Amino acid sequence: MNCFREESNEPHFVLVPLAAQGHLIPMVDIGRILAERGVCVRLIITPANADRIKPIIERTKEANLSIEFVELSFPNVKFGLPPGCESVENIPDLSLFRPFFEAIYSLDEPLEAFLGSLERPPDCMITDMCNGWTGPIARKFGIPRVIFHGPSCFYISTDYNLGCHKVYDSVNDENEYVTVPDFPIKLEVTKAQTPGFFNNPLFEDMRKKCLEEESTADGVMINTFLELEQLFIENYEKKIGKRVWTMGPICLYEKDFEMKVGRGNTEAIDQRHRVLTWLNSRDAASVLYISFGSIAFTNPQQLMEIGNALEASNKPFIWVIKKKEMNPEIEKWITAGFEERTKDRGLIIVGWAPQMIILSHPAVGGFITHCGWNSMLEAISMGVPMITWPRFADQFVNEKLVVEFLRIGVSLGVKDTNYGTEDVVLVKSDDVSKAISALMDGGIEATARRQRSKYFSEKAKKAIEEGGSSYINLTDFIHSFSKPEARYQMKNRY
Template identity: 45%
Template sequence: MSSEADDFGSKTKSLHFLLVPLMAQGHMIPMVDLARLLAARGAHVTFATTPFNLARIQTVVDGAAASALPIRFVELHFPTMDVGLPDGCENADLIPSADLLLPFMNALSLLRRPLEAHLQNLDLNQWPKPTCLISDNFQHWTADVARNLDIPRLIFHGPSCFFLLCDLLINRHRLELEAAMEATSSGSFMLPGLPHPIMINKHEVTSVMRSDPDWSKYMESVRVAEESADGVLVNSFVELEPLYFERYQEVTGKLVWPVGPLSLYKEEFDAKAARGQVSSIDNKLLFQWLDKQKVGSVVLVSFGSVVRNTSAQLMELGYGLEASGQPFVWVVKEVGERQVLGVEEWMIKFEKRVEGRGIVIRGWAPQTLILEHVAVGGFVTHCGWNSTLEAIVAGVVMATWPHFYDQFINEQLIVDVLKIGVAFGVEEPKLFGIGDKNEVAVKVTRGEVQKVLERLMGGGDEGNERRKRAKELMEKARMAMEEGGSSWKGLQDAINYVLESRQK
């Protein structure tokens, strides 16, 4: 190693990154990977979250200790019952009803006092003072913490850069878009300011986060805090969405660093299997079954940690999977840990009918490992960004079934821009991932499930081109995270920025 590299390594070891994720699995998981990547570069890292969320990632905590990575995991008390949340409701996937989402988000600022108490008790002989705070963009209160510490604050964004740019432009051109909505009945509008034409739907302009006064107040706090941030880290890679990285940086005027796909963090099989949470199935039996299937023949069906479908929709999906004749792995959180009434008895009968051809996982699944298995050729997904990236990393084509928030715009990226997916055609979002009384029972019929799967898994020029593009993106994703790649360099540039800020 050169003396210059030695000098850089010694400087990095003097850095201390304080990470504050949002307590939602889609946000927690990549932040955990980011923490380990920073520690692997030699920096000290404090990962601060609540007791329940630390318990979920105990495998990671143990692994970091065993490998002597300089990471500390800090428990912050979250007074759920004091703000009207159920006892232990420390993660978004535990919120029982949509009307409790905003109270949960507003309560996040209550983490400030325990975090500052921890920082006041630091033994500076053992652990250096924080030199940079990296927080999820929804943890807006951390702006004041960084200001008091007089250190840079970087925003970590979970969604795609494509979504970030679209969301920013929707807010910027909202009056113009609302006027366009009144002038037409089509429901689709051209979004100004993008590098190429993209149509957005009415619900993306009038979502609850923009139209409800209480939500608007919260989102304004998020926006103000984001404007004060020194830079932005995005869990994506330049080669996936180059035009959007360039335009997003132009529009925000901020330093924007690609650091993904963070799911490519190198780790052992058992650690990957417990990524995010311990698996709800015997992994040995699962992978023995996958080993017996033909290459590229299996469909994985999974809608992330928050989404909860109605019992009628679950059954309709099951009948569609059964009729397709395709081998499948179906992750069903609505049976077991996220119980939906009336499903369990039906599911038992369903499993008997598809025995040998399909596997149902009740709860958490080792999704990354399943997607990487050679037998898996298609993925029915809610278009959450973590799931999307995991499919891209595995070179697996997608059938897109968005439910809320960024998922509809991610679908456009997958289907219309990257052309590695087939859409189910769902247009109406949920208020939140969980159901509500006014939700339509069935949005996708069994016939539509069968039709989309046939198109996704079928051959022909269209299917072959889709798979070819997916494999090409897989290679680009892996190259981005290798030493010298665009995301490897993005993380290094962010570290250099913090080093330079400290010197100034």
């Protein structure tokens, strides 16, 4: 029997991710996890994004999972966007950010038409927090709606508390430190480092919409686990008066090697044999992995500073450089001597890397990261300590969680928000070298940091096992939206 048909008793959920790799990847993972637990899942996606995760879609079909990827045409031309620009990291110019999100918000009509064509309405809609446009649609069809937050709960609770107390209303200097009110620990941040989402006059209407729709949601889902962020989960849940389901680390649910390789982008598949062969030849915990996510751009001068530090460190390394960063200047610098001098211990990947395969390999002993939550949680799950280099959005607060609270990271001391478009060098090679040495060269602090990383990795793996905190939360979440009476009880729980 088709589980999507009206007579089916199986729960039916619709997932609406934000069109950005860091948001899409965990939402796709959530869809597959729910389908494996007997939920009928429909995941809303656009054609270009579907093409990027084609191997995942094909493997899902092979596994006979009840998950359907529903493609909604993306209106590039109508909003002046180039062909194929269907994800945040593909936006070629800052001036196109507003048109891009207007295009996303225009998906309300095709989504409404799709839901109206179904034999039975979904039992639940899981929607990215940035997709405030989905709220009215869910209400029209009487669908309970749960907000998915991509960042850490540490960041979400920080942002929520700052907003509730309107802390920044009286702050004129964006670099002035303020204390986060009603927070479980003393935390000092600046407005420049915690701007919140859509924090630009051009996006004020969208920000207002998202906040309003978050307040009317039936609950919140976060990719984290209780043992990592319990203080902050409890703080946030108390503040919003809604159920918060922590279901992570989502990256650990995937056991299929091929799915791990192709997670997020088909490009990674082409790299797998090269990467694994190289890693298999290295000693345990000897390799440093360097990657700055899908959005942050690193200018040529800064890339060369990083390269000089890697060369000076004398450590084996895997360095991911984006295609858009590999301009003639960098190509010339690499081929003019850097590649030759480091060929016996360095591997450069241009484009998308199979990150989970790399981080889970026993040869990897450290990770220089931009502090995006997906990357950080993957490293935590694998017990890999980090060197932190935040750029924007939630990343500076994520850094504080990892460096100051969990104490499994070494900070490079970057204080300024940077999208990489500025022709400046924020971190000199000497500072990168010092951080590499602190992380990788041993000593009492480095050993303790590595032990703590291993501790949280073990807790992460137990959380998703049967009887673990995230496993129990997932079961409760499915039950809460599976039957009308269960949904009623959940709504009246608070």
